[in-house]
Amino acid sequence: MVSRRHFFKGAGFAVAAAATARAALAALPEIVSTTTADMHAPLSPPNGRPYRPVATLNGWTLPWRMQHGIKEFHLVAEPVLREIAPGMKAHLWGYNGQSPGPTIEVVEGDRVRIYVTNRLPEHTSIHWHGQRLPSGMDGVAGLSQPAIKPGQTYVYEFTAARAGTFMYHPHADETTQMAMGMMGFWVTHPRDPESMAVDRDYVFLMNAYDIDPGSFTPNVSTMLDFNLWTFNSRAYPGISPMVARQGERVRIRLGNLSMTNHPVHLHGHEFVVAGTDGGWIPAAARWPEVTMDLGVGQMRAIEFTASAPGDWAFHCHKSHHTMNAMGHGVPNTLGVEQRDLADKIAALVPNYMPMSGEGGAMADMTMEMPLPLNTLPMMAGAGPYGNIEMGGMFTVMKVRADLAPDDYRDPGWYQAPKGTTAYLWEGEAPPALKEP
Numbered sequence: 519m520v521s522r523r524h525f526f527k528g529a530g531f532a533v534a535a536a537a538t539a540r541a542a543l544a545a546l547p548e549i550v551s552t553t554t555a556d557m558h559a560p561l562s563p564p565n566g567r568p569y570r571p572v573a574t575l576n577g578w579t580l581p582w583r584m585q586h587g588i589k590e591f592h593l594v595a596e597p598v599l600r601e602i603a604p605g606m607k608a609h610l611w612g613y614n615g616q617s618p619g620p621t622i623e624v625v626e627g628d629r630v631r632i633y634v635t636n637r638l639p640e641h642t643s644i645h646w647h648g649q650r651l652p653s654g655m656d657g658v659a660g661l662s663q664p665a666i667k668p669g670q671t672y673v674y675e676f677t678a679a680r681a682g683t684f685m686y687h688p689h690a691d692e693t694t695q696m697a698m699g700m701m702g703f704w705v706t707h708p709r710d711p712e713s714m715a716v717d718r719d720y721v722f723l724m725n726a727y728d729i730d731p732g733s734f735t736p737n738v739s740t741m742l743d744f745n746l747w748t749f750n751s752r753a754y755p756g757i758s759p760m761v762a763r764q765g766e767r768v769r770i771r772l773g774n775l776s777m778t779n780h781p782v783h784l785h786g787h788e789f790v791v792a793g794t795d796g797g798w799i800p801a802a803a804r805w806p807e808v809t810m811d812l813g814v815g816q817m818r819a820i821e822f823t824a825s826a827p828g829d830w831a832f833h834c835h836k837s838h839h840t841m842n843a844m845g846h847g848v849p850n851t852l853g854v855e856q857r858d859l860a861d862k863i864a865a866l867v868p869n870y871m872p873m874s875g876e877g878g879a880m881a882d883m884t885m886e887m888p889l890p891l892n893t894l895p896m897m898a899g900a901g902p903y904g905n906i907e908m909g910g911m912f913t914v915m916k917v918r919a920d921l922a923p924d925d926y927r928d929p930g931w932y933q934a935p936k937g938t939t940a941y942l943w944e945g946e947a948p949p950a951l952k953e954p
């Protein structure tokens with residue numbers, strides 16, 4: 519029997535305990551998370567000093583709270599479900615509901631406090647790649663701090679001393695945790711919002727996964743032989759287009775947290791390499807490129823004026839990085855008439871599809887043939903003139919004359935003016951001449 523007096527005493531204790539728990543919880547910023555792989559509109563700063571926000575490709579920026587002049591963020595390391603592209607989902611590890619984690623945007627000179635809660639089944643840490651900070655805040659487990667055990671929350675605090683572009687990732691069981699998708703982008707904006715201002719500022723990470731067709735979880739012991747090459751954990755045709763109004767100045771900041779380099783190529787425009795992880799390059803020292811090789815663990819900011827309207831490919835130039843779920847234990851059948859052979863093999867192997875020979879026919883057929891559960895066709899993407907035959911690290915830079923400054927929606931396919939597209943020659947072929 520619980521007496522009335524004891525009941526009140528007990529209830530009073532419970533109320534006091536609940537109040538203490540609430541106060542403890544209130545000390546942590548609330549956890550904001552998302553489940554979608556869609557690109558969010560840039561987040562205009564609701565408080566603090568002004569800046570021009572970035573647009574995270576297939577991602578978002580983490581909201582913060584101001585606490586006595588300090589910008590407080592709450593990152594939660596946790597298992598997430600990421601759609602790599604329509605038709606394929608992956609069980610990854612990330613932050614606040616998605617992989618990569620949200621972009622963190624602050625202003626040069628901001629005091630920043632980041633609470634990191636570990637909801638993974640193993641320990642972790644976060645390294646703030648490229649930042650000037652006290653060595654004890656650098657996030658290397660064992661070297662600068664104890665690892666964050668499952669269930670624990672650690673607090674990082676430093677001043678964002680240098681304007682520029684940074685990344686964050688674990689520095690604990692790193693091979694596993696990065697193979698599982700744990701990484702994020704960080705932008706420290708300059709004090710003067712007009713310093714190095716551009717009209718559109720896209721950011722994303724280049725990463726890679728090894729997920730066997732029919733499975734959902736990456737192989738974490740893979741060192742180099744990845745089969746899904748992604749921008750922000752999305753593979754084409756799942757990657758958002760980047761859009762710009764004709765004449766706008768566009769910046770693309772790319773970080774490479776995969777295990778190989780990526781020569782990134784933009785069609786129809788020259789760009790300049792304007793910044794690295796180490797800072798902004800003085801105007802006179804910027805150099806022009808149409809392909810820029812991005813090494814492992816590096817970031818580059820490229821800039822160009824979107825002068826030419828159209829749909830312009832933007833992709834890694836390693837052609838197997840623009841394919842999905844590609845294996846390579848395949849004999850070279852180029853030039854071999856495979857029709858009879860294919861029929862015979864198909865009797866033994868259901869849905870057998872010959873490679874090459876028919877010049878890209880595989881891509882069209884792959885679109886129609888049944889795929890194993892949870893994988894993507896190697897070359898996909900239905901374009902206005904047929905199959906685009908791309909996957910992986912590929913997207914489209916869409917430049918249009920009639921686009922509102924804050925409009926990031928896909929404007930659809932480019933309507934090329936009459937007489938400006940390649941056309942079919944229907945005359946007679948000339949006789950083949952031998953060199954004298």
Ligand SMILES: [Cu+2]
Nearest residue numbers: 780834836839
């Ligand atoms: Cu590549």
